[in-house]
Amino acid sequence: MRKKGGGLLIEVGVVVAIALFLIIIMPLVLTEFRLNLLGRFLSLAIVALGIDLIWGYTGLLSLGHGIFFGLGGYAIAMYLKLQVPTGELPDFMGLYGVTELPAFWQPFYSFPLTIASVVLIPGLLAGLLGYLVFRNRLKGVYFSILTQAGTIVFFNFFNGQQQLFNGTNGLIDFTTLFGATVSDAKTQFVFYILTVVFLAATYGVCRWLTTGRFGRLLIAIRDDESRVRFSGYDPTDYKVLVFAVSGAIAGIAGAFYTIQSGSVSPRAMDIAFSIEMVIWVAVGGRATLIGAIVGTLLVNYARTFLSEQFAEIWLFFQGALFLIVVTVLPDGIVGWLRSQNISLFRRRQEIATYPTLEEDAEVQHERENIGN
Amino acid sequence: MNAKILETENVTVSFDGFKALNQLNFSMDVGELRVVIGPNGAGKTTFLDVITGKVQPTVGRVLFKGRNLRSLPEYKIARLGIGRKFQTPRIYLNLTPRENLEITSNPNKNVFSTLFSRSNTAEKNNIKGLLETIGLTAKADIRAGLLSHGEKQRLEIGMLVAQSPDLLLVDEPVAGLTDEETYNIGELLLALAQSHSILVIEHDMEFVRQIAKKVTVLHEGSVLCEGNFEEVQNDSRVIEVYLGKQEE
Numbered sequence: 001m002r003k004k005g006g007g008l009l010i011e012v013g014v015v016v017a018i019a020l021f022l023i024i025i026m027p028l029v030l031t032e033f034r035l036n037l038l039g040r041f042l043s044l045a046i047v048a049l050g051i052d053l054i055w056g057y058t059g060l061l062s063l064g065h066g067i068f069f070g071l072g073g074y075a076i077a078m079y080l081k082l083q084v085p086t087g088e089l090p091d092f093m094g095l096y097g098v099t100e101l102p103a104f105w106q107p108f109y110s111f112p113l114t115i116a117s118v119v120l121i122p123g124l125l126a127g128l129l130g131y132l133v134f135r136n137r138l139k140g141v142y143f144s145i146l147t148q149a150g151t152i153v154f155f156n157f158f159n160g161q162q163q164l165f166n167g168t169n170g171l172i173d174f175t176t177l178f179g180a181t182v183s184d185a186k187t188q189f190v191f192y193i194l195t196v197v198f199l200a201a202t203y204g205v206c207r208w209l210t211t212g213r214f215g216r217l218l219i220a221i222r223d224d225e226s227r228v229r230f231s232g233y234d235p236t237d238y239k240v241l242v243f244a245v246s247g248a249i250a251g252i253a254g255a256f257y258t259i260q261s262g263s264v265s266p267r268a269m270d271i272a273f274s275i276e277m278v279i280w281v282a283v284g285g286r287a288t289l290i291g292a293i294v295g296t297l298l299v300n301y302a303r304t305f306l307s308e309q310f311a312e313i314w315l316f317f318q319g320a321l322f323l324i325v326v327t328v329l330p331d332g333i334v335g336w337l338r339s340q341n342i343s344l345f346r347r348r349q350e351i352a353t354y355p356t357l358e359e360d361a362e363v364q365h366e367r368e369n370i371g372n
Numbered sequence: 373m374n375a376k377i378l379e380t381e382n383v384t385v386s387f388d389g390f391k392a393l394n395q396l397n398f399s400m401d402v403g404e405l406r407v408v409i410g411p412n413g414a415g416k417t418t419f420l421d422v423i424t425g426k427v428q429p430t431v432g433r434v435l436f437k438g439r440n441l442r443s444l445p446e447y448k449i450a451r452l453g454i455g456r457k458f459q460t461p462r463i464y465l466n467l468t469p470r471e472n473l474e475i476t477s478n479p480n481k482n483v484f485s486t487l488f489s490r491s492n493t494a495e496k497n498n499i500k501g502l503l504e505t506i507g508l509t510a511k512a513d514i515r516a517g518l519l520s521h522g523e524k525q526r527l528e529i530g531m532l533v534a535q536s537p538d539l540l541l542v543d544e545p546v547a548g549l550t551d552e553e554t555y556n557i558g559e560l561l562l563a564l565a566q567s568h569s570i571l572v573i574e575h576d577m578e579f580v581r582q583i584a585k586k587v588t589v590l591h592e593g594s595v596l597c598e599g600n601f602e603e604v605q606n607d608s609r610v611i612e613v614y615l616g617k618q619e620e
Binding site for chain 2: 212213226230232
């Protein structure tokens with residue numbers, strides 16, 4: 001037990017150290033533009049953690065996280081669009097002849113309600129969707145198809161409602177937040193710091209959920225759901241909870257991405273984007289958490305680099321990357337590193353004698369229990 | 373007085389007209405170790421499916437401790453105190469044997485108590501004892517996927533016990549095991565029978581001889597005959613449909 005506690009302490013230390021490095025060192029190294037880019041990628045890493053939770057650990061491939069990401073983004077954007085003199089409407093509404101603020105925009109005058117919406121709307125929607133799907137024991141590819149169908153519904157809804165959400169253009173041109181200019185470098189730096197903090201916090205929540213009895217049960221559900229039922233568990237409850245948490249995480253990610261990119265549009269609910277999220281996790285390594293973050297940063301930086309250099313080939317590269325991961329590195333980069341005995345990523349102890357003896361459980365047992 | 377732990381009344385299960393179980397009447401006392409045998413397709417596994425709620429009876433009812441199990445979902449039936457071991461070992465390969473036992477022994481299986489409660493010392497000791505009983509102490513902390521077939525069988529029986537059910541349903545526990553392993557499983561079941569009611573489904577007659585006090589023979593979805601091992605073995609109908617065929 002003592003050993004376990006020590007490991008946890010080290011992990012917390014490493015997370016804090018990385019967070020401080022990102023907050024203190026990176027701003028000195030990177031230009032304002034690059035820092036903003038990093039901030040955006042880190043918010044994408046938050047949603048990747050959510051995907052890893054539901055896909056990597058629970059085995060449910062969601063192709064609909066763009067919905068939750070988009071909803072979080074729209075929630076914060078609606079608040080920002082309401083930062084106008086009293087009595088005025090958000091600028092785009094005038095274009096479409098809207099004279100009165102739609103009722104559902106009203107709560108977004110309030111900052112606390114907005115923050116609650118960022119988390120609760122995606123979370124509850126995911127919970128509801130999950131409940132309907134899981135209660136009927138739909139799983140595997142049917143779940144993926146349903147989430148993808150949901151993405152199309154939401155995309156078309158937000159895309160079509162010009163009066164309500166400015167249609168295809170989405171919500172853009174944010175002005176102020178608490179009196180500070182949103183696009184100002186200082187404000188953006190605060191957003192960046194908050195992103196890092198929330199990424200670390202999300203990582204913490206995911207680690208908590210995936211270790212201990214609950215986490216092991218998720219793995220059990222992933223590997224053999226009906227067996228879990230015969231042990232007296234109702235897997236539906238567990239899957240609904242995890243999907244809801246995963247959706248809420250995506251909402252938070254969407255909000256951070258939106259304030260740093262300065263816009264949110266129906267493209268966030270585009271199917272391709274939701275699939276990309278899955279690719280990030282696959283590249284980094286499923287069911288590793290850290291892999292989700294690594295994969296997101298790697299793929300997005302590769303994209304930035306390649307599309308700056310050779311704009312045309314990015315999509316080919318992304319496809320190739322996915323194929324490579326699926327065929328050569330099924331456990332992703334982190335999974336592969338772990339299997340390569342690289343100590344940084346390994347959870348096992350140092351090898352003291354012959355590997356075969358170290359690995360043999362019988363020998364280990366005798367060493368520990370005989371002769372003492 | 374002998375209370376019944378399990379009764380089925382007139383249970384029929386038909387799949388598209390094919391009757392996997394046909395007006396099956398069966399009963400078992402509390403504390404009994406019962407072995408059910410029968411040729412392939414006799415409905416043995418469907419019988420377990422009906423008890424555990426995986427399949428609903430088309431007609432008839434299943435009573436556990438006098439309680440009708442109709443339309444209860446599998447997990448509720450499991451919580452009432454029925455544990456099931458599957459024909460091929462169904463254990464969680466990516467977890468260790470200790471974790472496998474821990475999951476099934478969790479006393480409160482709601483989402484939030486699983487999330488917030490931690491296993492206490494009594495539970496941990498219980499698991500330690502179980503690991504010893506099934507002989508997996510040395511391999512308690514390696515991935516269960518690395519265990520041999522026999523060890524997996526033992527682990528699954530351990531998981532069944534960890535669930536602390538009143539009735540254990542055990543489906544072909546010795547399929548694919550060596551003679552020695554088979555014998556050990558037999559001894560394990562006999563030891564467990566001291567404190568549980570156990571229903572075993574088996575093909576291996578040598579094994580049945582080792583453990584059985586009372587044997588039920590299923591044939592075409594109904595009980596063909598019932599009695600102690602010798603009686604069943606010498607029953608002419610049983611020889612005709614089952615034992616005779618095996619010697620061919």
